[in-house]
Amino acid sequence: MKLIIHRGTHEIGGSCIELVSANSRILLDFGLPLVDSNNEQFDSKKIRGKSKDDLIETGVLPRIKGLYRDETPSFDAILLSHPHQDHYGLLSYANPRIPVYLSKGCRILVEVSHFFNQTGCELKNIETVEDGHSFKKGDFTITPFVVDHAGFDALGFLVECGGKKIYYSGDFRGHGRKSKLFFKMLRNPPENVDYLILEGTMIGRDEGQYGTEDGIETKLASLFKSENRLFFIACSSQNIDRIVSIYRACKESGRTFVIDPYTAYILDRLKEVSEKIPQATWGKTMKVFFVKSSHTDKLAGNKILYKYKSAKITYDEIREAGNRLVVKSSYYLRESFARRKLMPGSKLIYSMWEGYWDKEKDFWETNSVPFEMVHCSGHAYISELQAFAGALKPKWIIPNHTFSPEKYKEYFGRHRILQAKDGEAITL
Ligand SMILES: [Zn+2]
Ligand SMILES: [Zn+2]
Structure with a gap:
């Protein structure tokens, strides 16, 4: 051979x-x-x-x-x-x-x-x-x-x-x-x-020769409990381990995890593999913000978006409940939130490989949003x-x-x- x-x-x-x-x-x-x-x-x-x-x-x-x-x-x-x-x-x-x-x-x-x-x-x-x-x-x-x-x-x-x-x-x-x-x-x-x-x-x-996914969950839960503010979190929608860690930390701290329709769709599709994967339609721990993006349009065009309607959260609801939310950041979402002036007082948790941070840094610094790295390899x-x-x-x-x-x-x-x-x- x-x-x-x-x-x-x-x-x-x-x-x-x-x-x-x-x-x-x-x-x-x-x-x-x-x-x-x-x-x-x-x-x-x-x-x-x-x-x-x-x-x-x-x-x-x-x-x-x-x-x-x-x-x-x-x-x-x-x-x-x-x-x-x-x-x-x-x-x-x-x-x-x-x-x-x-x-x-x-x-x-x-x-x-x-x-x-x-x-x-x-x-x-x-x-x-x-x-x-x-x-x-x-x-x-x-x-x-x-x-x-x-x-x-x-x-x-x-x-x-x-x-x-x-x-x-x-x-x-x-x-x-x-x-x-x-x-x-x-x-x-x-x-x-x-x-x-x-x-x-x-x-x-x-860098980063330590840390576990369980440790990430604990760290996030303690941040969510101790700081009374709106959190943004930057992570990959396809990193399911991380999405679950954030979901569990939200549950433990009584917060709601706000995701985009793209992430909701991924979780929905993965039900087929495990019924334990959290779903947007389960209740108050997860809500979906219908951000305007090509992904959301694609889901709407294929008559999929309506499935997440019962979990929908609006700008006004986010503004009102801000310090009880953790919002999954994405390019379109953060731009639209900045236009609506939802940034002041918030904090970003950067939960991805540090190598990608350079592309993001300017946006958060320009909007004077403090950040914290919470990640493991x-x-x-x-x-x-x-x-x-x-x-x-x-x-x-x-x-x-x-x-x-x-x-x-x-x-x-x-x-x-x-x-x-x-x-x-x-x-x-
Ligand atoms: Zn890989
Ligand atoms: Zn690889």
């Missing part, structure tokens, strides 16, 4: 790994890069309208025969680990005759992003997979494991072929709302793993990566999804490290 990491051996984003056996080929993830060749933020607008050959020439698409739309497909499957674009964002270039295997939650969020024109990735030929249920694809036996990550319903994959076992970690952590799964894996890991393809997002990052801290590697005891660790592959030696000294190069075929 051969392993080719097409992208990810020395960068975060654009994940794409191929496994080839005598008769079969599978692809693990097919993500959009997060950085360009100059290590600057990748601009996905720049690739719109460009041909496949152009994109291969400029290194955006990996050079992989038998994968793309204009070729006879020679892949048995594409496996998606989770619904973050750095893991699936190039899927629209793949031949739709190749079946895509993914979790139910991943399917829904990929569909949602396509519905709102955030991606061109339309799912057509799919199979949903479940935690611990193995399936065969050609020479490969694949077992998906649901893992704890900021991306919803994320999977790691154990792939067996020709007597060899490879575990692909995908993106994961041990301190989110599904940390139980992480500890379960430590207690009961797959045995005799030969190769662990291990994400290392947090390796080489000095969607990725495993170094201590969690070490515990994971220690439990799996792989013969080799292969660095992936990291900007610091050379540091693995330092952190995983007891293991042998196999440092691959992008595009290089390694015989396993």
Whole structure:
């Protein structure tokens, strides 16, 4: 069997790994890069309208025969680990005759992003997979494991072929709302793993090597109780763990979490995966502000918006109940609230990766709104990566999804490290 990491051996984003056996080929993830060749933020607008050959020439698409739309497909499957674009964002270039295997939650969020024109990735030929249920694809036996990550319903994959076992970690952590799964894996890991393809997002990052999703909930509840003011909170609508933490903190502090219709729709769609996911229609802890935006228009145009009417909250109600609310910020919402002069006296909680703060900072500073960072990483801290590697005891660790592959030696000294190069075929 051969392993080719097409992208990810020395960068975060654009994940794409191929496994080839005598008769079969599978692809693990097919993500959009997060950085360009100059290590600057990748601009996905720049690739719109460009041909496949152009994109291969400029290194955006990996050079992989038998994968793309204009070729006879020679892949048995594409496996998606989770619904973050750095893991699936190039899927629209793949031949739709190749079946895509993914979790139910991943399917829904990929569909949602396509519905709102955030991606061109339309799912057509799919199979949903479940935690611990193995399936065969050609020479490969694949077992998906649901893992704890900021991306919803994320999977790691154990792939067996020709007597060899490879575990692909995908993106994961041990301190989110599904940390139980992480500890379960430590207690009961797959045995005799030969190769662990291990994400290392947090390796080489000095900031934020602590904090848990439970800790976020506690911190938010205490802020909401102790400060008598309107709170804005900036977070991703697709980070369901965080949305749940905010919801629970609101419940505990007697506040109402005000979301936009886009977020309400995501939660509504994810009911199919878990009935525990909070819904806008449940009562007073969550309300929906019908902010004017292209997303709201899209929901109205498709006769979906009316579903959240019973949970609707207006400007006047927000003005009146301000210090009992936590309003989820978005570009359109904050602009319209600023025009209506709802900013004075409020505070922003910034609950996203610090790297995005620069884009937001000016707005809040101009409006003299104080801010506080309350966030924990969607990725495993170094201590969690070490515990994971220690439990799996792989013969080799292969660095992936990291900007610091050379540091693995330092952190995983007891293991042998196999440092691959992008595009290089390694015989396993
Ligand atoms: Zn991710
Ligand atoms: Zn990722």
